[in-house]
Amino acid sequence: MNQKIIIGITVFLGTALLVAVLTWNGPVEPKNTDSSSVISQENGVQVIHILARGGFTPRIVNAKAGVETKLEVETKGTYDCSASLNIPKLGIQEILSRTGTKSFNIPAQEKGAVIEGTCAMGMYGFTLSFS
Numbered sequence: 694m695n696q697k698i699i700i701g702i703t704v705f706l707g708t709a710l711l712v713a714v715l716t717w718n719g720p721v722e723p724k725n726t727d728s729s730s731v732i733s734q735e736n737g738v739q740v741i742h743i744l745a746r747g748g749f750t751p752r753i754v755n756a757k758a759g760v761e762t763k764l765e766v767e768t769k770g771t772y773d774c775s776a777s778l779n780i781p782k783l784g785i786q787e788i789l790s791r792t793g794t795k796s797f798n799i800p801a802q803e804k805g806a807v808i809e810g811t812c813a814m815g816m817y818g819f820t821l822s823f824s
């Protein structure tokens with residue numbers, strides 16, 4: 694290989710690396726489907742905690758049927774439309790504050806019940822399924 698080609702490849706790779714570093718937005722928050730980490734118990738009430746920012750995390754929550762449930766939706770510098778929350782089945786249509794946590798009571802659900810939430814435009818969503 695002659696020197697010009699080596700220099701050319703080095704410049705190319707260096708530029709590619711620079712572009713990659715400059716355009717990287719940091720680690721993507723895991724859109725996990727592990728429900729256990731977002732469900733807790735509070736005086737016999739099942740508490741589900743969802744983060745609304747760039748969508749909803751987690752997107753799928755497997756919750757327990759037959760118990761009173763509280764849904765907490767947390768916003769953390771949420772400047773996208775996941776702050777506009779719609780849960781048609783519960784009659785919820787809310788604009789959440791940019792940062793904070795809003796709680797919604799969900800009556801005990803039957804086994805197999807599914808509650809879906811979306812942003813106002815329907816591009817982001819999450820599903821609570823009860824079993």
Ligand SMILES: [Cu+2]
Nearest residue numbers: 774812814816
């Ligand atoms: Cu949206």
